[in-house]
Amino acid sequence: METGAHMPVGSNQSQWEDDLNLLLEAAQAAGARAMEYFRNGPEVWWKNEGRSPVSAADIAANDILRSTLLSARPGYGWLSEETDDDPTRLSRETLFVVDPIDGTRAFIAGKDQWCVSAAVVHQGRPVAGVLVAPALGEVFASRVGGATLRNGLQVCVSEPDGERPLRMAGAADMVVRLDRRALGTIQPIPHVPSLAYRLAMVADGRIDGTLVKVNSHDWDLAAADLILANAGGGLVTLDGAALTYNRADVRHDVLCAAGNAWLGRLISASCDLAGH
Numbered sequence: 724m725e726t727g728a729h730m731p732v733g734s735n736q737s738q739w740e741d742d743l744n745l746l747l748e749a750a751q752a753a754g755a756r757a758m759e760y761f762r763n764g765p766e767v768w769w770k771n772e773g774r775s776p777v778s779a780a781d782i783a784a785n786d787i788l789r790s791t792l793l794s795a796r797p798g799y800g801w802l803s804e805e806t807d808d809d810p811t812r813l814s815r816e817t818l819f820v821v822d823p824i825d826g827t828r829a830f831i832a833g834k835d836q837w838c839v840s841a842a843v844v845h846q847g848r849p850v851a852g853v854l855v856a857p858a859l860g861e862v863f864a865s866r867v868g869g870a871t872l873r874n875g876l877q878v879c880v881s882e883p884d885g886e887r888p889l890r891m892a893g894a895a896d897m898v899v900r901l902d903r904r905a906l907g908t909i910q911p912i913p914h915v916p917s918l919a920y921r922l923a924m925v926a927d928g929r930i931d932g933t934l935v936k937v938n939s940h941d942w943d944l945a946a947a948d949l950i951l952a953n954a955g956g957g958l959v960t961l962d963g964a965a966l967t968y969n970r971a972d973v974r975h976d977v978l979c980a981a982g983n984a985w986l987g988r989l990i991s992a993s994c995d996l997a998g999h
Contacts, residue, residue, distance in 0.1 A: 736868055742796070742843045743851040743866040749791035750839040753784035754857035757824055761858060762833045776827050781805050784823035784839060792819050792841070799843070802973065804942045810971075817845045818969055822942040825854075826917030835859050840919040842945035847967040852946030854923050863923045863950050871926055871954040878927035880956040880982030889985070892921055893934030897977075897996055905992035922947035925980050926954035932981030932989050934996065941973040956982045963990050 760780035767778045785805040793801060800818030801809065812818050819841065824830050826837030835858040842852040854863040863878075865871040871878055881890075888908035891898055898911055912930055915921040918939060924930045926947070935944075935958075945968050948958045958980040959965060966975060977996050981989045 736866075739843070739845075739850045739866045739868070743853070743864060745792065745795050746841045746843065746851055746853045747855075747862070747864060749788050750841045750853045750855040751857075751862070752791060753787040753823060753841075754839045754855040756780070756787050757784045757830070757839065758857050759783075761830065765831070767831055776831060777805065778824070778827060778831055780830065781824045781827055785821070788819075788821050788823060788839075788841060792821075800969070802941060802969065804940065808973075812969060813971060815969075817843060820844050820849075820941050820945040820968060822919065825919040825943060829916035834916060836915055836920055837917050838920050838923075840942065840946045842949065844941075844945055844968045847969055848965070849945045849949035849968065852949040854919055854946055854950065856917075856920060861923075863926070865950045865953040867949065867953075869953060871950050873923075873927055879954045880926060880951070880984075881928040881931050882982065883931075883984050890929075890931045891933065892924070892930050894936055897934045897936065900995050901989075902992040902994065905988050918943045919947040922951050922958065922980055925956055925982070926951045928982075932979065932985050934993065935975070935978035935980065937975070937977050939975050939978065941968045941975075944968075944975065944978075951980060954982075956980065957986050959986065959990065961990060961993055961996065963987075 757780040765778040765780045767776050770777055800812035800815030802812055803821045805823050822840040825840045830837040838854045838856040840854050842849045850867040863873050888910040889906050891909045892912040921933050979989045979993055
């Protein structure tokens with residue numbers, strides 16, 4: 724059983740470094756634009772039959788990301804939560820995968836835990852990724868073959884410590900079904916509204932692990948997946964497999980995320996969550 728995220732190994736490291744710098748520029752500009760709307764009552768409407776909110780800030784941030792990124796890399800494909808899906812992306816070896824505001828509900832409510840998520844995906848796996856959380860003053864960045872940085876300083880996942888419980892984030896009805904025989908005592912973490920930011924909290928050790936409900940999307944995960952992997956962790960299916968991005972269906976099943984030292988035990992404890 725594979726319990727770590729396989730990373731593509733390519734010779735073009737300088738390209739991914741350039742792409743990372745481009746992502747940083749675009750995501751920080753999008754975050755600054757979103758902050759102009761934050762706590763200022765942005766227009767809000769509903770999509771997906773009224774299940775998902777979208778605000779004027781989401782659209783404004785998306786416009787900045789798309790214009791900045793695609794003007795610099797016109798040969799890349801594009802996948803964004805706030806852009807109608809273009810199936811031509813499936814023919815592109817490399818593409819941008821973005822969520823202009825991950826945690827829109829928190830953004831609308833005036834809460835700080837939201838971020839701009841932007842990744843470059845190559846041959847189905849992320850090779851560069853950034854999360855910009857402007858209301859928190861935090862920027863996470865990583866590229867394939869490199870470290871994970873938060874505000875320029877390297878971070879890493881937590882290690883098991885028998886003296887304290889496992890700090891676990893996720894829906895309460897999922898956490899309660901974990902097998903305690905595999906994990907021991909669990910300390911539930913209060914709800915973190917942005918999935919991408921929650922994964923970043925695993926990457927920098929504030930959380931030991933998290934569970935992801937069914938139907939997360941590529942744009943929620945791609946950047947954070949790489950950020951977690953390069954901090955010593957993994958985001959995997961209940962079978963322990965790494966995720967593949969840029970498929971026809973961009974939704975995912977139930978997922979586990981943790982530092983590599985925790986991951987096998989978390990997978991074993993999650994056997995009852997399939998289809999949840």
